[in-house]
Amino acid sequence: MQLALASAGLAPALNPRLVPAAMPRPEPRTVARRTFEADEEIYTEGDRAAHFYRVVSGAVRTYRLLSDGRRQIDGFHFPGDIFGIEAGDEHRLSADAVTGSVLAVHRRSDRDALAQDAGALARDVVDSMMRALGRAQDHMMLLGRKSAKERIASFLLGLAERLDAAGVVDLPMSRIDIADHLGLTVESVSRSLTQLERAGIIELPAHRRTVVLRDKAALRRLDA
Amino acid sequence: MQLALASAGLAPALNPRLVPAAMPRPEPRTVARRTFEADEEIYTEGDRAAHFYRVVSGAVRTYRLLSDGRRQIDGFHFPGDIFGIEAGDEHRLSADAVTGSVLAVHRRSDRDALAQDAGALARDVVDSMMRALGRAQDHMMLLGRKSAKERIASFLLGLAERLDAAGVVDLPMSRIDIADHLGLTVESVSRSLTQLERAGIIELPAHRRTVVLRDKAALRRLDA
């Protein structure tokens, strides 16, 4: 069986900011780059998993669809994050760009080769998988047991940790994306955000894609 | 960073029946065995992850608790399944025996040692992780987007695949366990089962811990 980081909740995979241990390593010799525009498909469930990816800039969502169109976004991936490593020959999830994005494209065979020695990339991959698993566990708790408001609080805190510019989070994704990630509807997401704003915990300036976390402590309390 | 299979949805880890590729390998030289009685704790979130386990007989649940007691069972583990391999030094989940169980206890250091060479156990561990991730993804879809009846249908079909004695599933776990796994309440689990029974899709003989799958096709249709 081949290796593979599938990409569950797993974003902060190799994000240097978050993984000091696995940090300042230059990109392998020749790594292809590809640019994707917003909503462009990167791969679909069932595609041969010939490559895996590292986000250079932008944001990516990985998700699954039910036959009737219901969607579950398992994770968002930001610069530094690795996604698309699969266990089998096929991608088990679909992936597409949330916004215009640049990705470093790695051949799967590179990984397999590197996985042979206890090399750095191998460790990275395992590292990624572990993080993916951890995130998936957190997310299962969220989806199975948390209320709408708690989910939003969790989500905002998580994003802040990964994207933070000191309490100001710029959401690259739509309310629908958030809903499909948190197991809610757009309307519920919108309402919860409004409630948090009215409570003075967050601020939603003008264009609504920015969130100012006014009171992280309150968010943490809400997060249960 | 140390390796680690955390145990997300990941039950059929190394179950020989399901992993023909990684199959007929004898247990390492000296492997300790421990017996646990029903509801006995195996480890708790935060414990040092000195060991990982393989179920010899019985059933185990791994779960997390929220501060107020809400529980999310991420997976059940049956004979052949490995669980308890963690990324860090600590267990990220709690585990306890669902019924009286016998476990093979492996020292974490064994795994670390074996993980150095591209040996069989290393592959097993990675294999486990991948499966864990796959299950976690499935479970996120279930928790985020499926209705109560769909969840029950999924659950029964999944169990049947792992425990099947030709359409008859013996549930080792209580309704509460099922509820905490599927993100529902006991009452909803009970009602859904009753509905399936009234629809003639399943049968719940006397002591209610046995489920006869009368119409798997119907279950699959329900599963969405």
Add this chain to the structure above:
DNA sequence: CGACTCTTTGAACATGTTCAACAAGCGTGG
């Protein structure tokens, strides 16, 4: 400015929860 999309808000509704009671199994001990 106008068309479009995205987000918010409102109101009715539904699914699943909560609270409460009852039934059924199981084990213990008389």
Add this chain to the structure above:
DNA sequence: CCACGCTTGTTGAACATGTTCAAAGAGTCG
């Protein structure tokens, strides 16, 4: 072997959270 008590599971009714359906505001881009 039955009675008792406890735990587990089922059922009912009221309730709540989040959904669905509908419409109106805002932002964006041509």
